[in-house]
Amino acid sequence: GAGVSQSPSNKVTEKGKDVELRCDPISGHTALYWYRQSLGQGLEFLIYFQGNSAPDKSGLPSDRFSAERTGGSVSTLTIQRTQQEDSAVYLCASTSGRVGPNTGELFFGEGSRLTVL
């Protein structure tokens, strides 16, 4: 597709279960970000992938959170042993990764809304 695609769009899970959220970035975009947006809050940076470089994991809130990006394209964010405070919208964004006109323009998906009961 033309834009960033995320799935599932909605996920309801029970406390303690593991969840996987998927992001399919725009074709050719080398940089990929995950953000978390809690109700009424701003965008909390989680993790950033750029090409083959080691990911910037500095925003991951705990070791229950992990992400991988296979083949430099699709990314999966995994949350293990989910807690109620993990409930939020998880947004993925991609960008060309090149410095130049419109540097900083991230293209966001519609997000995956996670509800932990």
Next chain:
Amino acid sequence: GQQLNQSPQSMFIQEGEDVSMNCTSSSIFNTWLWYKQDPGEGPVLLIALYKAGELTSNGRLTAQFGITRKDSFLNISASIPSDVGIYFCAGMNYGGSQGNLIFGKGTKLSVKP
């Protein structure tokens, strides 16, 4: 770490009014960006600023990159109902890791009842 203070947190608009919001930072950025998020959607870039003092317009939107490189404002003139949503400022220092894109907490625009 770097933090952005965005204000106001929320505001109500009446059609035709001008709107102003701003962002300040404890440290400098060499890029400022403004995004808008509609309900159920991801944020979309409105304006990008790359030079201190730069004033850029996009239709009814005008944004400025503060001369100190620690602040930016966004103005919306003659607001219309579709302007409602959440506006985010973001600061970045390109040349290093592009992961250093920091977002403000957002300004929520709603229509006056």
